[in-house]
Amino acid sequence: MATLQTITLIGSGNVATHLGRALLNKGFTINEVYSKSINNASLLALKLNATATDNIKQLNDKSDAYLICIKDGFIENIIKQFNLTDKIIAHTSGSVDMDLLGQFINHGILYPLQTFSKEVAINMDEVPFCVEANNAHAEHLLLELGKSLSKSVHRINSEQRKKIHLAAVFACNFSNYMYTISEDILNQNNIDFSILKPLIIETARKIKSNSPKSIQTGPAKRKDEAVIKNHIELLANAKDYQDIYKIITENIIKSN
Amino acid sequence: MATLQTITLIGSGNVATHLGRALLNKGFTINEVYSKSINNASLLALKLNATATDNIKQLNDKSDAYLICIKDGFIENIIKQFNLTDKIIAHTSGSVDMDLLGQFINHGILYPLQTFSKEVAINMDEVPFCVEANNAHAEHLLLELGKSLSKSVHRINSEQRKKIHLAAVFACNFSNYMYTISEDILNQNNIDFSILKPLIIETARKIKSNSPKSIQTGPAKRKDEAVIKNHIELLANAKDYQDIYKIITENIIKSN
Numbered sequence: 001m002a003t004l005q006t007i008t009l010i011g012s013g014n015v016a017t018h019l020g021r022a023l024l025n026k027g028f029t030i031n032e033v034y035s036k037s038i039n040n041a042s043l044l045a046l047k048l049n050a051t052a053t054d055n056i057k058q059l060n061d062k063s064d065a066y067l068i069c070i071k072d073g074f075i076e077n078i079i080k081q082f083n084l085t086d087k088i089i090a091h092t093s094g095s096v097d098m099d100l101l102g103q104f105i106n107h108g109i110l111y112p113l114q115t116f117s118k119e120v121a122i123n124m125d126e127v128p129f130c131v132e133a134n135n136a137h138a139e140h141l142l143l144e145l146g147k148s149l150s151k152s153v154h155r156i157n158s159e160q161r162k163k164i165h166l167a168a169v170f171a172c173n174f175s176n177y178m179y180t181i182s183e184d185i186l187n188q189n190n191i192d193f194s195i196l197k198p199l200i201i202e203t204a205r206k207i208k209s210n211s212p213k214s215i216q217t218g219p220a221k222r223k224d225e226a227v228i229k230n231h232i233e234l235l236a237n238a239k240d241y242q243d244i245y246k247i248i249t250e251n252i253i254k255s256n
Numbered sequence: 257m258a259t260l261q262t263i264t265l266i267g268s269g270n271v272a273t274h275l276g277r278a279l280l281n282k283g284f285t286i287n288e289v290y291s292k293s294i295n296n297a298s299l300l301a302l303k304l305n306a307t308a309t310d311n312i313k314q315l316n317d318k319s320d321a322y323l324i325c326i327k328d329g330f331i332e333n334i335i336k337q338f339n340l341t342d343k344i345i346a347h348t349s350g351s352v353d354m355d356l357l358g359q360f361i362n363h364g365i366l367y368p369l370q371t372f373s374k375e376v377a378i379n380m381d382e383v384p385f386c387v388e389a390n391n392a393h394a395e396h397l398l399l400e401l402g403k404s405l406s407k408s409v410h411r412i413n414s415e416q417r418k419k420i421h422l423a424a425v426f427a428c429n430f431s432n433y434m435y436t437i438s439e440d441i442l443n444q445n446n447i448d449f450s451i452l453k454p455l456i457i458e459t460a461r462k463i464k465s466n467s468p469k470s471i472q473t474g475p476a477k478r479k480d481e482a483v484i485k486n487h488i489e490l491l492a493n494a495k496d497y498q499d500i501y502k503i504i505t506e507n508i509i510k511s512n
Contacts (some may be wrong), residue, residue, distance in 0.1 A: 005299065014364055014473075015436045018482070021380030022278055030289075037280070040390040053441045057404065058280070071478060071480065072480060072482065072483055073480060073482055076502075091366075095475075095483050095486060095487075101416050105509065113451060113452070113454070113455055114454060114455055114458060115455060115458055115459055115462070115471075115473050116473075117462065117466070117471050117473070119466075120462055120465075120466065120471070122458070126454045127454060128451045128454060128455075129452075133421050152320070152451075154451065156447075159445075160397060160447055162486070162490065163441055163445045163447065163490065164442065164447060164451065166441060166490050167438035167439075167441040167442050167447075167452060168438065168452060168455055168499075169435045169474055169475065169476075169487065169501075170367045170435075170441070170460070170497075171435055171438035171452050171455055171456050172322045172455050172473070172474065173433060173472070173473060173474030173475075173476065173477070173508070174431075174434045174458065174474075174500075174504050175430075175431035175434040175435065175456070175459055175460075176459055176462075176463075176468050176471065176472055176473070177468075177472065177504055177507070177508055178426045178427060178430045178431040178434065179426075179427055179431065179463055179468035179473065180427040180468040180469045180511075181423075181426045182423035182424065182427035183423075183467060183468055183469065183471075185419055185422060185423040185426070186419065186420065186423050189415075189416060189419045191420060191423075193409075193418065193467070195369060195384045195410065196369070196386060196420075196423060196424060197422065197463060197464060198369070198370060198382045198383060198408070198465055199369055199370055199371060199384075199424055199427060199428050200427050200428065200431070200460050201366050201434055201460050201461065201464070202370060202371055202378070203371055203428045203431055203457050204431075204457050204459065204460030204461075205460075206371070206373065206376055206432075207432075207435055207445065207453060208453060208457070209376075209457055210375075210376065211439060211449070212432050212433075212435035212436040212439055213439065213440075214378070215371075215373050215427070216429070216432055216433065217371050217372075217373070217427065217429060217431065217432070218425055218430075219351075219425065219428065219429075220326060221429070224327065224328060224329060226328065226329055227421075230351060230418070231351075231422050231425065231442075234418065234419065235422070238268075240510070241426075242360050243503060244430075244503055244504065245425075245426075246508065247499060247500055247503055248430050248433055248500065250434070251496050251500065252429070252433055253438075254496070
């Protein structure tokens with residue numbers, strides 16, 4: 001069975017950038033990069049030895065696989081504008097149904113469960129990939145593609161993938177927002193955020209070998225009402241943070 | 257100037273356990289361990305080559321420093337029951353005023369800014385210690401004690417310490433609760449929590465060299481209303497999580 005060797009990236013954002021780099025490092029050929037902005041397409045294409053286009057209707061058909069790495073809301077409109085039979089067409093989104101790609105004979109999902117920022121290097125080897133496809137041929141090829149990038153490749157259906165994506169919003173986006181609030185509180189009091197960094201790293205590190213529920217600490221866990229009252233007072237001038245403090249504290253107390 | 261060499265631990269919980277071990281490793285002598293439970297006192301004392309007591313009124317007076325590592329709410333009552341002049345009396349709490357220790361001639365704070373679980377080993381060397389004291393003598397001795405445990409020792413007054421403690425609740429306790437929610441969502445869908453671990457570790461690791469505000473990602477950051485709506489629907493049977501999802505999402509959108 002053939003493998004996917006030549007890849008087109010549809011998108012030039014964080015996911016396209018990190019996937020593109022990792023694929024190139026693993027010996028894949030990046031054929032073409034599409035972005036609605038020709039500047040962005042060209043910038044990424046240059047790094048990946050690929051050609052650039054902003055014309056989705058004229059994607060060249062020389063790739064084995066076309067990876068759609070654009071914002072969820074734009075996928076439907078983009079795929080209406082091209083049709084490539086015999087190719088593998090996959091998107092990389094955590095929350096978009098596979099069925100959306102139904103017009104393509106061989107289609108699927110290659111969802112990297114990681115947070116990508118352009119400027120932060122990532123060890124792709126450790127990134128879990130969630131793979132789904134509409135037939136055994138496409139599934140085999142996408143699993144192989146995943147395995148050439150990472151040690152952690154999983155067959156995950158669309159329902160499960162949406163739940164994973166939802167869980168990831170809590171685990172990643174919302175915990176990062178908790179860090180943001182803590183940084184803001186320190187900044188407002190002229191304290192360097194770096195004093196919190198070991199705590200943040202350790203809090204995350206602990207879940208490697210412990211269920212987070214089993215290692216919950218803090219005033220809410222202890223139901224320490226004096227401290228909780230004091231914290232709520234300290235947040236009197238930050239109503240939004242106060243509301244978040246209250247609702248999470250109530251939930252931790254309830255789950256005890 | 258003398259140094260603190262012989263230490264009494266008042267408390268036998270996570271903080272007392274980790275501090276005791278670290279002090280012993282650095283060559284300090286742990287003289288006595290107090291706990292209201294003689295079993296707990298004895299268990300820890302055994303590990304630290306110390307004697308155990310559950311009688312706070314008869315603490316032996318042979319230590320240079322007495323470190324109070326008990327729940328905030330119990331500190332006031334405990335210190336009423338003993339008085340040791342010429343000793344350094346310090347508590348390790350993030351949120352209790354130093355003034356509470358006013359009855360002691362030399363008193364202060366040695367607050368380790370870290371999350372301690374009994375079963376999880378910690379590199380004390382990297383733990384930031386916040387030190388405050390009521391006079392130069394006590395401050396010098398507590399700073400020295402901190403520096404023998406850690407590379408990261410800071411003079412922090414009570415007002416700042418309370419703000420740091422509040423920020424730490426967001427950064428540590430609340431982010432751990434976000435992990436807990438994500439684990440619960442996955443468990444309910446028979447997906448192993450381990451698939452999220454690289455994401456959690458990476459999300460924390462990123463703040464080593466980035467402001468969390470600058471690296472916020474996710475549907476709220478992108479204001480991706482379709483995904484947000486879908487996530488809220490997925491949480492229809494978990495009203496508490498849904499409320500938390502909504503309030504944090506609203507706040508991320510507002511702060512954009």
